[in-house]
Amino acid sequence: QVRLVESGGGLVQPGGSLRLSCAASGFTFSDYAMNWYRQAPGKERELVAGITSIGGSTNYADSVKGRFTVSRDNAKNTVYLQMNSLKAEDTAVYYCNARRVDRMTSRRYNYWGQGTQVTVSS
Numbered sequence: 001q002v003r004l005v006e007s008g009g010g011l012v013q014p015g016g017s018l019r020l021s022c023a024a025s026g027f028t029f030s031d032y033a034m035n036w037y038r039q040a041p042g043k044e045r046e047l048v049a050g051i052t053s054i055g056g057s058t059n060y061a062d063s064v065k066g067r068f069t070v071s072r073d074n075a076k077n078t079v080y081l082q083m084n085s086l087k088a089e090d091t092a093v094y095y096c097n098a099r100r101v102d103r104m105t106s107r108r109y110n111y112w113g114q115g116t117q118v119t120v121s122s
Contacts, residue, residue, distance in 0.1 A: 002098075004098060005113060006113045009116030011119045016086050020096075023077060034072055093117050097112055
């Protein structure tokens with residue numbers, strides 16, 4: 001059974017930091033690119049950060065560049081999102097996503113966690 005379980009969300013003041021974790025199970029974690037998305041009330045879900053399967057490459061939304069850092073530990077089947085200098089506009093539910101395309105069959109695999117709330121407010 002595939003599971004992605006996010007943790008680490010909460011309430012933080014502007015300028016503060018949080019570290020989100022996403023623990024994966026039920027699939028070969030090291031084969032999957034991992035992404036963090038977020039969805040604020042009334043807005044579409046957006047990609048925040050991504051990291052390739054072996055962690056060799058990362059990408060970020062312009063709005064979080066220089067403040068957020070995505071990393072992974074394939075030995076622990078966990079992906080992280082370090083969020084610094086948080087702003088009110090970072091308030092959202094943050095979702096962990098695992099994604100892979102089978103090179104032989106082109107079948108797409110796409111898994112989601114249940115999300116964790118991040119609220120930035122004074």
